[in-house]
Amino acid sequence: MIKQEVTDLTIPELAIYQEARETQLYHINEPGPGIFIAESPNVIVRALDAGYEPLSFFMDTGQWEKAEHLLQDQVKDDCICYVAEKEVMQQITGFPMTRGMLCAMQRKELPSFEEICKDARRIVVLENVMNPTNVGAIMRSAAAMGMDAVVLTHGCSDPLYRRTIRVSMGTVFQIPWTVLPKEKEKEIPTDLQRIQSLGFKTAAMALCEDTKPINDPTLKREDKIAILMGSESEGLKPHTIEHSDYRIKIPMAHGVDSLNVAAACAVACWELQ
16 A cells, blocks of 8 residues: 555545545545545454455555555555545544544445345345434344345445445455345336345334234245335335335334334344244
C-alpha cells in the first residue's frame, strides 16, 4: 500500500468518503457495479476474504501500522491509503471512530437467485424490508443460525449500505445473498413462484387465522424451506401470504402480538435451521 498523509479534506479523492451519498456510490460506475464503503479493520478483512477489491483506504494515523500488518498480503502494492489525524477523520464521519479505518470497495456482479440456491435447503427471503438496520441484523442472524442464503426483493434496503454492513458486523460478506430483479407489472413468474419452482416450501411469517406455530413438526420435516419476512410496518404482501405453502407465527405471551422483524427472523432461523 502507498501511504499518503492528508490534512486537506477537499482533495477530490476523498469525495467518495465524505460527499457521495449511498445511491451515488451505487450508481457511480453504471452500467457496471458501483462501489461501497466498509468500516473498521475486522469488517474490511471479511470483505477482502470474500473477494471484494479495495479501491482506496482512509484511516487515522493510529491505524496505519496495524493496516500494514493486517492487510499487506491482501492489498495491491499500488493501492492508496489516505492517512489523517483522528480529528480530521471526525470531520468526515461526524463522530470519533474508535476503529478509524474506511475502505472504498468495488461491488461485484450479483449471482442469480438460481445460482445461490442451487444446493440450499434453508433460505431467508426479505420482501420490501427497507430499514438498513433491520437488514443488517437479519444478515447477522441468518449467518449465525446456519441459513444457506438470504434473498431480497428489489424493494429492500441495499445489504452493502454502510450502516447495513456495520450492523451486520461484516457477516453480509460471509453468507450468500442476492437481489431478485424488479418485478414488472403482471410479470410471470412472480418472485414467489420462482422460489417455489426450485422446490422450496414457502413459510410466510404472518399474523392471520390459519397460521402454524413455528415449532410445528411438519415444518422441520420439509427438505427445503424459504422463510418469508415482510417489512416492519406493512408485513408481507397479501398475495405473498395467500400463495405461500405455510403461514407461520411465533407463539407470544403477555399480549404481545409480534416482534421486530430482525428479532423474529433470528427466532425463525434458529427454530427452522
